[in-house]
Amino acid sequence: MTLHRAGRRRESFDEVALLYNAARPGYPPTLVDDLMELAGMNQGHRVLEIGPGTGQLTVPLAERGLSLIGVELGTNMARIARRNLSSFTNVEVVVADFDTWALPVEPFDLVVAATAFHWLDPATRLERCAKALRSGGILAILETHWGVSDREDSFWTDSQSCYSKWDPDYDSEIRPVTLRDLPLKRTDIANSPIFELVAHRRYHCDRRYDAVQYCNLLGTFSNIRALTETARMGFLACVQDLINKRFGGYILRHDVYDLWLARTSTIPR
Ligand SMILES: C[S@@+](CC[C@H](N)C(=O)[O-])C[C@H]1O[C@@H](n2cnc3c(N)ncnc32)[C@H](O)[C@@H]1O
Numbered sequence: 535m536t537l538h539r540a541g542r543r544r545e546s547f548d549e550v551a552l553l554y555n556a557a558r559p560g561y562p563p564t565l566v567d568d569l570m571e572l573a574g575m576n577q578g579h580r581v582l583e584i585g586p587g588t589g590q591l592t593v594p595l596a597e598r599g600l601s602l603i604g605v606e607l608g609t610n611m612a613r614i615a616r617r618n619l620s621s622f623t624n625v626e627v628v629v630a631d632f633d634t635w636a637l638p639v640e641p642f643d644l645v646v647a648a649t650a651f652h653w654l655d656p657a658t659r660l661e662r663c664a665k666a667l668r669s670g671g672i673l674a675i676l677e678t679h680w681g682v683s684d685r686e687d688s689f690w691t692d693s694q695s696c697y698s699k700w701d702p703d704y705d706s707e708i709r710p711v712t713l714r715d716l717p718l719k720r721t722d723i724a725n726s727p728i729f730e731l732v733a734h735r736r737y738h739c740d741r742r743y744d745a746v747q748y749c750n751l752l753g754t755f756s757n758i759r760a761l762t763e764t765a766r767m768g769f770l771a772c773v774q775d776l777i778n779k780r781f782g783g784y785i786l787r788h789d790v791y792d793l794w795l796a797r798t799s800t801i802p803r
Pocket residue numbers: 544545547548558584585586587588589590591605606607608611630631632633647648649650653654
C-alpha cells in the first residue's frame with residue numbers, strides 16, 4: 535500500500551455515502567442490548583459516538599433513548615446520518631475529525647466507536663476518549679470482521695483470482711481469516727494506564743448475498759475504494775461473475791463482531 539493510498543482510505547467512505555447507507559448492514563440487536571446493559575446505559579445518558587457513518591449504530595442507540603453526539607469526518611456521511619436520525623430530538627451529528635476536535639466541557643457517560651476506532655490516531659485516541667469521559671465512564675469499541683472462515687470457504691479461495699488480477703498490492707501469501715486468528719485480547723487497553731477492560735463479547739452473524747448485494751458491500755470497503763476506477767470496476771465485475779456463474783447467484787458469509795468495553799481507571803480530567 536503506497537502512503538498516498540493509505541492516507542486517503544479513512545476519507546474514502548464519504549465518496550460513496552449513499553451506497554454505504556444502502557449496502558452496510560446494521561449491528562445485531564443483541565449486541566446493542568448488551569452494550570446498553572454492560573455499559574449501564576439508560577434513557578438520557580450522554581453518549582459520544584466517533585465515526586457514526588450514516589447511523590448504523592446511532593439509530594438503535596437513539597431508539598433506546600440515549601442522548602447522542604456523533605463526530606463524523608465525512609460531510610456526506612453526516613448529512614445522511616442526520617436524515618436517518620431526524621425523528622430524534624436528542625441527537626446531533628457534527629462534521630469533524632475526532633483526532634483534533636475540541637472536546638465539549640461537559641463529559642460523556644459513554645464514548646463508542648463502531649467499526650471506526652482503527653481509523654483514529656493510535657498515539658492519542660485512548661487518551662482523547664478518556665478526556666471526553668466522566669470519571670468511571672465507559673469506552674465501547676466495536677470491531678467488525680467480515681467474512682470470517684470457520685470452515686471450508688470455497689468462495690474465499692475462488693475469489694482470490696479477482697483480487698490477484700486487479701489489486702496491485704495483492705499478497706500471494708494471504709490466507710483466509712479464521713476464528714482462531716481473531717484476538718481475544720486488546721493489547722492497547724491491556725497496556726493502558728487509563729482504562730481497564732470490563733467486558734468482551736463476540737457475536738456471529740450469517741448473511742446471504744446475491745451478486746449485486748455483495749458487490750455493493752465490497753464497493754464500500756476502503757481497500758476496494760483505494761483501487762483505480764478501472765481496477766475497481768474490473769474487480770467488481772469479476773466477483774459478480776464468479777458469484778453468478780460458480781455459486782448459483784448467492785453466497786453465504788459469516789461475519790463476526792467484537793464488543794470491547796473499558797472503564798476509565800483514573801480521573802482523566
Ligand atoms: C467503516 S465506517 C463505520 C461507520 C459506522 N459507524 C458503521 O458502523 O458502519 C468509519 C467511519 O468513521 C469515520 N471516520 C474515520 N476517521 C474519523 C475521524 N478521525 N473522526 C471522525 N470520523 C472518522 C469515517 O468517515 C466513516 O464514516
